[in-house]
Amino acid sequence: MIGETPYAEGAGDRTGGMGLDQTDLATLSRLRASGVPVVVVLVSVRPLDISAQLPDWRALVEAWLPGTEGQGVADVLFGVVAPTGKLPVSWPQTASQEPVNDGDGRTPLFPLGFGLTWPTG
Helix, strand or coil: CEECCCCCCCCCCCCCCCECCHHHHHHHHHHHHHCCCCEEEEECCCCCECCCCHHHCCEEEEEECCHHHHHHHHHHHCCCCCCCCCCCCCECCCHHHCCCCCCCCCCCCECCCCCCCCCCC
C-alpha cells in the first residue's frame, strides 16, 4: 500500500508534484529487489504520476481514500468479492498532461471508465 496520507484532500498531500514520494519509491525498490511480485494498492485523492513505475508492477488497485471502508479493498484482494469499480476520471500519462479529460484528444494512461471485473469462484 503506497500513496497519499489518509487525510489528503483537494490537491492531495504532494503539493510539490503528483509523483510517488521517496518513501514509496524505496518500498517499491526493496520489494522489486527481493523478487516478490508487486501488487500495488494505491491510496490517493487524485491520479498520481505512476507511468515510470507501472511496468514493474504485476497489478494496480486504486483504492482512492477508502476511509473506514478499507475492508472492501481487502475483500477484493483476497477474492471475497469481485472488483466492480471503474475510473471516474481519465488517468494522465504524466503530471504535465493534467488535466486530461474524456474526449479532449489526449491519450491517457487509463481512460475514463477503465477497470476490471471478474467472477468470484
